[in-house]
Amino acid sequence: MKLFAVISPVGWITLVCIFLMEAVFLARSESLAGFPFLQPTSDDATVMAKRALIRRTDGAIVLIGDSSCMFGLIPGIIQEATRVPCINLGTLLSFTMAGYESLLEETEETHVPAAVVVVLNPRAFQPDLAGARRFGMLGRYLLAYGRGNRGYAPGFKDFQSLLFRKHQLNSFPEEFGGSFDAFAGELDSTAGYFPEFHRYLAPKNRETGFVSSDFTRNALARLVAHSRSKGIPVYFWWSPLPQDAVDPGYLSAANALGREIGTWDGIKLLQDTLPTWHPGLFATVTHLNARGAEANSRILAGKLLPFVRH
Amino acid sequence: MLFNSLEYLLFLPCVLLLYHSLPFRLQNPLLLAASYFFYGYWDWRFLLLMILSTCCDFALANALARTETPFARKAMLALSISINLGALGFFKYYNFFADSMARLLQSFGFHSNVGTLHIILPVGISFYTFQSMGYIIDVYRRDIKPIRGFFSYALFVSYFPQLMAGPIERFANLFGQLSNPRTMTKELASEGAYLILWGMFKKILIADNLAELANYGFSNLSSLNFFTALAVIYAFAFQIYCDFSGYTDIARGSSLLLGIRLRLNFDFPYFSAGPSEFWQRWHISLSTWLRDYLYVSLGGNRHGSLRTYRNLMVTMILGGLWHGANWTFLLWGFYQGLLLVAFRFFGRKTGFRPPRAVGAILFFQLVCVGWVFFRASSLGECLDFFAALGRFTPSYLPRVHVLVLIVPLLLMEGVQFLRKDMFSVFRIHPAMRVLFYLGIYLITMVAGKWESNSFIYFQF
Structure with missing residues (x-):
């Protein structure tokens, strides 16, 4: 081949070195990120750290959902009240409902939780398929761990995103412990809860126009059906919202969806309506502060008690 | 693609x-x-x-x-x-x-x-x-x-x-x-591969990192002061250079691997000491097109000074408009025309020429003034930017450290410019060359912005 004949020795040596470096890097790094050679992004780190908790889900109450779940429910409190181990597998909104579905499916493949509680901020119903592709988190997860999802087929962009992000130099945010090891260690010690330290700032405008996509609703339906097929009860829990963050129309639309979900087979609503709380219990518009998370956990534990007491 | x-x-x-x-x-x-x-x-x-x-x-x-x-x-x-x-x-x-x-x-x-x-x-x-x-x-x-x-x-x-x-x-x-x-030769293959690597380095590492700083600055003009405004416009100056010349390097490199040599489009423009030299070094293929098909057709410099100045202004204004449909591009073209006319007029009158290095540094500041018109999305934004240059109140600019990326670029291009050899890296010891290529590859892979950044000139 003419092309190979014109590559100089320096070119060959460089290509071989790059090939070897990449081979070692790809073989020795975590599937989703360049760790331990490079720090992951906080998004990828969350999914990696939560996957590491899957091994502790046998016989446990598994909390799954968006970041309002991760920052808003303390497994220790729920465990203390119910005497049943509890693991918080809440991740991020950008992972989308199909991501929570896949993570739970991965959990239920090898472990049998005592119960699953889907914990969501109403915003988690918003992302559609295009949004999920834009976020890229789900596609990277599916490709990295060789998983499938009926609502999302990873594309070439996901592969590109996975490959490039694995190589990316990140400085791990100080607020998450400054390194992946510290972050994962913290999540391991709290069974998946992470405290939010921001100070609440009232939003300029109240949120209006609640949207729920078919992509999200279908993923939730599949999640419920999968757990049901394994005989695992599924409960639904709205994360509270600050009183000054949403308008009444938004609340009533979200409540209508909640009621609809309550009619599905295999899922039980634990609240009558989406709760709105005093802003003093929040760190951000979507995340509770430590005091709020404590209160939220106690209320959820109380609601779960009749169903899951050891 | x-x-x-x-x-x-x-x-x-x-x-x-x-x-x-x-x-x-x-x-x-x-x-x-x-x-x-x-x-x-x-x-x-x-x-x-x-x-x-x-x-x-x-x-x-x-x-x-x-x-x-x-x-x-x-x-x-x-x-x-x-x-x-x-x-x-x-x-x-x-x-x-x-x-x-x-x-x-x-x-x-x-x-x-x-x-x-x-x-x-x-x-x-x-x-x-x-x-x-x-x-x-x-x-x-x-x-x-x-x-x-x-x-x-x-x-x-x-x-x-x-x-x-x-x-x-x-x-x-x-x-x-x-x-x-x-005919494919070792020389063409080496030059092609090097240009692709160097173009990727300029675009993905330098341009796209500097873009974050420039974009932040132009989105928060009211919070800038003299120093942060300077940092923002320097960031943009090197962003647009590395973005466009990086693209050209990859284009020329890809073509060389096919055995076809495309013309030079950038020839160390920021080392120019005046507008005439700048336009012989910046986007050469456009400036020569405008020269040959527009400036010359208008009469070029054949009919006295006034007609020459008029022709320069018309050519540069239309050249500005070629970049996009916005008054800011028109203004940028007008400004470039004005620089050409002014340097021609005063250069002839006074015969003054500062030492080359000083001239290049001073002229770079004038180029940066032009980049304000080029980058701003409206005339109001231009005014806001110039207003920021008059402020000395405290101002915060995140990720200002990315400006350090300009240093290796200037060092590398400085050597190439002084040696008049774009491929001066080929003259170093082969082992050092391998290390150089690996270094460029590694730093571009880990610190480059690989996702979703189009080239600025694609919008033109």
Whole structure:
């Protein structure tokens, strides 16, 4: 081949070195990120750290959902009240409902939780398929761990995103412990809860126009059906919202969806309506502060008690 | 397809492997198919537009060559230019002129019914349109004979390495190589691979990191002070240079791997000591196009100083407008014209020339003033930026440390400039060269911004 004949020795040596470096890097790094050679992004780190908790889900109450779940429910409190181990597998909104579905499916493949509680901020119903592709988190997860999802087929962009992000130099945010090891260690010690330290700032405008996509609703339906097929009860829990963050129309639309979900087979609503709380219990518009998370956990534990007491 | 995408990193090797395994007679058809795939990958509708433009220009150029009547020849040239500028004008300038007209009429108390349209600008249209127009003007001037084969002409227009953002090629250079068998040498392969690596380094590492700083600054103009405003405009100056020259390097490198040498488009422009030199070093293919087909047609410098100044101003203003439909580009072109006129006028009057290094540093500041007009999205933004230069209140700029990326660029290009050798890295010890390439690869991979950053000049 003419092309190979014109590559100089320096070119060959460089290509071989790059090939070897990449081979070692790809073989020795975590599937989703360049760790331990490079720090992951906080998004990828969350999914990696939560996957590491899957091994502790046998016989446990598994909390799954968006970041309002991760920052808003303390497994220790729920465990203390119910005497049943509890693991918080809440991740991020950008992972989308199909991501929570896949993570739970991965959990239920090898472990049998005592119960699953889907914990969501109403915003988690918003992302559609295009949004999920834009976020890229789900596609990277599916490709990295060789998983499938009926609502999302990873594309070439996901592969590109996975490959490039694995190589990316990140400085791990100080607020998450400054390194992946510290972050994962913290999540391991709290069974998946992470405290939010921001100070609440009232939003300029109240949120209006609640949207729920078919992509999200279908993923939730599949999640419920999968757990049901394994005989695992599924409960639904709205994360509270600050009183000054949403308008009444938004609340009533979200409540209508909640009621609809309550009619599905295999899922039980634990609240009558989406709760709105005093802003003093929040760190951000979507995340509770430590005091709020404590209160939220106690209320959820109380609601779960009749169903899951050891 | 973006050069800085995984698609291209797969596309190029596939094309190269096929291309070099085919005999010469099949290489051009492969290049045409690859070029259309490359362009259509973006949006197939744009491909149809390009094919339509190719058909028109091919037919008119051949008809022009067969016609002897001056009037008919002029009519054909006018028709071709009207078609090209008509398409460019519609896609690029319709909304600008419709909006400006509506505002003008409103200011006189009239109501305008001319509405704006939702028009998507076909990527690369300004580049291939100018290349086609250059070709047809050359045929009209009888400088060249028209291309007889349609597919050969189609390849001349659509050759993928330079299709999206130049260099705007001339018939003699590109077609001369496309129509003859190419000989692949070690030298071409090394230069090509090096240019791709260096172009990726400039675009993905330097330009896209500096872009974050420049974008932040221009989105928060009211919070800038003198120092942060300077940091922002320096960031943009090197962002746009590394973005566009990085693209050109990848284009030239890709083409070299096909055995075809594209023309130089950037020749260390920031080491220029004046506007005339700057335009011989910055976007050379456009500035020479404007010189040969516009400035010279207007009379160039043949009719005295005043006409020369007028011609310079007209050329630069139209050159500014070529970049985009916005008053800021017009202002940028006007400013560049003014610099050319002023340097010409005072240079001749006083004969003053500062030492080269001092001249380059001072002139770079003037270039940066121009970049304010270029980067701002409105005249109000320009004023806000200049207002920030008068403030000395505390100001915070995140990620200002990325400016340090300019240092290795200046060191590398400084050496290349002083040695007058773009490939001076080939003169160092082979082991050091391997380390240099590995270093560039590693730092670009880990610190580069690989995702979703298009090239600035694609919007033009």
